[in-house]
Amino acid sequence: MFDQVAAGHFWGNKIITANIVLTIITTACLGLRLWAKATTKAKFGWDDYLVILGQLLWFAQVPTQVFASRAGLQMTSFTDPKLLDFIYWVYIAGVFYFPIALCAACSILFFYRRVFPVQETKRLVDIFIVLHVLWGISTTIAEIFMCTPLNIPWTNPSAVPEKCINYPLFFVVAMSLEIVLNTAVLALPIREIMNLKMSMATKLSLGGIFLIGGASIISNIIRTIETYIPGDLFIDFAGDMFWIDIHQATALICANLPVCKPLMRASVTFVSTNFSKTFGSYGSYGSGFSGKKSSGSKGYESFPDATSQRSLVVDEGKDHIHMDHYEKQGNKNSIRVQHTVDIV
Template sequence: MAAPPPSPDQFPPGYLEEDHGGRVIAAVTTILVITTILFGLRLWARSLTTAQRGWDDHVLIPAYIFLLALCGSLYAEVKQAGLGRHTVAVVMEDPNKVTKYLLLLYLLDWFYVPSNMLSRVSVVILYLRIFTDKWARAACWGVIGFLVANCLATIIAAQLECTPLAFTWDKNIEGGRCFNQILWYQLTNFPNIIGDVMIMILPIRTVWGIKASVGRKAGIASVCLTGSIGLIASCVRTSVFYIQADVIMTDPTFADEAFSWTAIECGMYFSAACLIGLRPLLARLPHFVKKRVLNASDNAGGTYAHQTNKMHLGKYYNSHYASIVADDEIGLRSQGEIPLRPTIPPAHFGRDPYGKDLSKSEIRVETNIEIRRDFDRSYP
């Protein structure tokens, strides 16, 4: 015999009216706005370069589509399935909403997992395009294989979550059973964290081997680290499944934090993939920003090549000692943005006084600037 429906008098005042769905809506909307803007900037940045679009750009398109589907599912969870409200309140209003909630929860894996995988693969493909060391490239392929395998394994496991599969969202099917779902939610987050750590350490060897100042290496490393900012959200999301395990099992529609951090994690992965490709937009910054910020960061390394940006010569000497100028740099030269580069006669190549063959290893540039002033002898 079915149990009688609960009475509203059994619950404390305000319990049935409590609704946290607005927090999920706020999180999803924020992520949707930020990722859309960054994706647009990424496409614009690629249009500013002459290089052809690579696979790191192409895979972001399906990643964004999956992200949109994820956001749409979360909106539907709140508006149509009662996410953010206590389960008992949802059942008293419409028992079918719980079935819809579980169905949308099942569909989330089809959007969340591929979007995360494609966003991180985009970052690794970018590394693959710029790394020349065979071991670094092999590591990139290994990370890509791990990310793809984890995505496929997670989706396959989601199909085996309950037997029959329809029992995943329809608990009225007789004889249906599921494995420990909360344990599965907890464990499936750790491969994401491992993948993030692998992406974070990928560029370390290459950046460390660059022949540049510590300041320049730190700047390059900071750009690479943007590809791993999703690690923060992934760790927080994992902790939510442990802290709120009881709520997720006994009052699932009220477990709004898990859904909010799902959207945030997915959005941060996609944002990281977009941010790491925005370098060409720096050329579009206002002149005073480039002069004060970019030059300041370059000069922090203390190298002579960067310090020459501060040297200004007159038109006569400028024409003699800065003859290697591209057509699009002439206008910038007048603003002091292009460092002076001396003309190097072919005779300067060969061996230096110490007998080292410079043509095979490095270039030694010696520039002598002689300034003469003729005095007017006729002046008494």
């Protein structure tokens, strides 16, 4: 039988530290997202509401994990009443996992739906939204009602084999389905990006933004491998809480980062513009060097804020793409029908 007492002592302080650090990071990422929304005056969508809900659920989950960790650090043996307190708080904390994972995944899917206005892609996104919702609801119900009655794990652990589902098997199946679904979701935008008429370097840069979500999948694979114990009645509860924190935080961060890109780009433009002005002012002194760039000189010219682009523009029927000040245009005299997709 796995030593939950030793695991509780090993992971206890690490879980508390992870909760503090990751709460700060995920909150900061959500704050950047909301700031980006405010600065670009973009409308809120389902992707925004879902990631906010996921963050609120994270806040609710944190104290349950802290209570579980404190009980775990105080356990001395398998007969210690603190072990039952530990199992109770682990159960409460576990209820939050699937809703948070569902919110993060669906936030990314609704973001895809808004950024890629292609009907075929929208249909695929809708299918994956339905699959994720079915997965999230079914696993949450199974997590809550895994025993009959519900309090068997922390009132009579010896009755778990007769009164509860095979939790390690449920854990492996649920995590495997999540990994498969999230991997498929990760691949969704790649085809659309590859079809865009832009340089390969720009495609790779844009694709890299979406592939950041791969970190969440990797953390989930590590979690499954590290906490599953073949042949045992339970998994490594303390270790699972630690890896849950890593996985959920990574998912929430990945859901926020693409939307924060306009803010980061605007910040870079602001710094670059002010640096150029400062550098140019120094050029007006001394040996007649002028900060003003002549038409024949070599150098770089900053894009003025009024023309700074914050969208992905795709023209139908003509070769035209605009992303991060990169532009390739076909026939200049043609009439273009264009879609502008705000990324916040």
